[in-house]
Amino acid sequence: MLFNSIVFLFAFLPLLLSAYYLTPKKFRNYTLLLFSLVFYAWGGVSYSIILIGSILINYFFVKRIEKSQQKKKEAFGYPLV
Secondary structure (H helix, E strand, O other): OOOOOHHHHHHHHHHHHHHHHHOOHHHHHHHHHHHHHHHHHHHOHHHHHHHHHHHHHHHHHHHHHHHHHHHHHHHHOOOOO
């Protein structure tokens, strides 16, 4: 699916926008994540597997960075910028 295709403009995009604005603010990022995965899976499942792998790797790296910053913050007793 391309961004300028009829399916995207008249089916996918309106469905995405209505789902996004009907979802509570707390879960809107999850809605965007789900629709992004569907969009990429439309182009090929192999690409979505790579995308999911990249998302998971990045998620775990961010969690480790947060944990190390929290340890530094506790060790020095002041917030890091």
